[in-house]
Amino acid sequence: MDERSVSEVALIYVSVSTLRLPREAEEVDRIVDWSLGRNAELGVTGALIFTEKRFAQYLEGPAAGVDALMASIAGDPRHRALDVVFRRPIEERRFATWALAYAGPSTFVSGHVLTLAEAKGEAARLKHADRLTDVMQQFVQAQLAEQRRQRGG
Numbered sequence: 001m002d003e004r005s006v007s008e009v010a011l012i013y014v015s016v017s018t019l020r021l022p023r024e025a026e027e028v029d030r031i032v033d034w035s036l037g038r039n040a041e042l043g044v045t046g047a048l049i050f051t052e053k054r055f056a057q058y059l060e061g062p063a064a065g066v067d068a069l070m071a072s073i074a075g076d077p078r079h080r081a082l083d084v085v086f087r088r089p090i091e092e093r094r095f096a097t098w099a100l101a102y103a104g105p106s107t108f109v110s111g112h113v114l115t116l117a118e119a120k121g122e123a124a125r126l127k128h129a130d131r132l133t134d135v136m137q138q139f140v141q142a143q144l145a146e147q148r149r150q151r152g153g
C-alpha cells in the first residue's frame with residue numbers, strides 16, 4: 001500500500017440551497033468555476049449535485065485538502081443545514097480524473113438526494129449515501145460520454 005492510499009479520505013454531505021431564482025444557475029456556475037481550480041490545487045476530486053432545493057457533494061483526496069475545503073464550504077452562506085453523512089479513509093478514488101462535476105437538476109438524481117437528506121439512523125444514512133455516490137458516478141460518466149459524443153470522438 002502506498003502512502004497516498006492510507007492518508008486519503010472521502011466525505012459526502014447534503015445541504016439546503018439558499019440560492020434564489022433567477023440568479024441561482026449563475027451562482028452555481030460561479031461555485032463550479034472557482035472549485036475547478038482550487039480542488040485541483042488541493043488534489044481533491046469529486047462531484048457536486050444541485051437539485052434546485054439541495055446540494056450534495058462527494059469530495060475525496062488528501063485529508064488536509066478535503067478538510068480545508070470543507071472548512072470553506074461549511075461557512076458558505078449559499079447553503080445551510082449542512083449535514084456530513086460520512087468522512088472516512090478510502091483505498092481508491094471514485095472520481096479520479098476530474099476536479100469537480102456539476103450534475104445539474106434532474107428528477108432522478110433529486111430523488112436520491114432527498115432520500116439521503118431524510119434518512120434516519122446511521123445504517124440507512126450510509127446505505128443511501130453509497131447509493132447516491134453510485135448515481136453521481138454514473139451521472140458524471142454519462143456526462144463525459146455525451147461530451148465525447150458531441151466532440152465526435
Ligand SMILES: Cc1cc2nc3c(=O)[nH]c(=O)nc-3n(C[C@H](O)[C@H](O)[C@H](O)COP(=O)(O)O)c2cc1C
Nearest residue numbers: 031034035038039055057069072073076078079100
Ligand atoms: C454547495 C457548495 C459547494 C462548494 N464546493 C466547493 C468546492 O468543491 N471547492 C471550492 O473551492 N469551493 C467550493 N465552494 C465555495 C466555497 O464555499 C468558498 O466560497 C470558496 O472555496 C472560497 O473560500 P474562502 O472564502 O474560504 O476563500 C462551494 C460552495 C457551495 C455553496
